[in-house]
C-alpha cells in the first residue's frame with residue numbers, strides 16, 4: 001500500500017469559456033483533483049488565469065483545486081488565492097529561496113495545502129529543507145517539462161528526481177506534471193509518483209474517462225510491485 005493515487009486533469013487544456021462544465025465533466029469521469037495552472041507572463045512566458053477565475057470556479061464545485069503557481073512573487077498570491085477558494089498552493093522553489101518559511105506558514109494559515117515545485121533543471125536537493133523543516137510542505141511537484149505550456153514532450157531524465165524523493169520520503173505526495181499520458185505514465189508511476197497531472201492526453205482523448213482510469217491503474221500497479 002502506497003500513498004493514494006490522485007489523478008488531476010490540467011484545466012489548461014480545457015475550454016476556458018466553459019470551465020465549470022469542463023471541471024464537472026472531469027470529476028464525473030473519475031478525476032480526483034482539478035489542476036489549475038496560474039501563470040504570470042514573467043516566471044514563464046505565458047499568461048493564464050488568477051484568483052478571480054478560481055473564485056468563479058469555486059462557486060460551481062467543492063472539488064480539490066490543485067493550484068500550481070508559476071509566478072515570480074508567490075507571496076502576493078497567497079491571500080487572493082486563499083479567499084478565492086484554492087485547496088492546494090504549490091509555489092516554485094526557484095523563486096522562494098529567501099521566503100519559503102513565511103510562504104508555507106501563510107499558505108497554511110489561509111487553509112490551503114502547501115506544495116513546492118521544481119523545474120527540470122533545478123536540483124532536487126533544493127526541496128529537502130522544505131520537506132524536512134518544522135513547518136513542512138505537503139507535496140513536491142516535479143516538473144516533467146519546462147513550465148509554461150501544455151502539450152509538451154515528457155522529459156524522462158526528470159524521473160531520477162522522483163526516484164530519489166520516493167526513496168527518501170515514502171509517504172510524501174509526489175506530483176508529476178507535463179507530458180503525462182498512456183505512453184509515459186508507467187515510468188513515472190514506477191519511479192514513485194502518486195499525483196498525476198495530465199492535460200492534453202486527457203482532454204485530447206476520445207474517451208477521457210478511460211485515460212483517467214488507466215493513469216490510476218498504473219500508479220496502483222506500480223505501488224503493488226514495490
Ligand SMILES: O=C(CO)[C@@H](O)[C@H](O)COP(=O)(O)O
Pocket residue numbers: 010012013035037068070145146147148149150151152177178179180197198199200201
Ligand atoms: O504546469 C503545466 C505547464 O506549465 C502543466 O500543468 C501542463 O498544463 C500540463 O499539460 P500536459 O503536458 O499534460 O498537456
Ligand SMILES: [Fe+2]
Pocket residue numbers: 010035036037068177197
Ligand atoms: Fe501545472
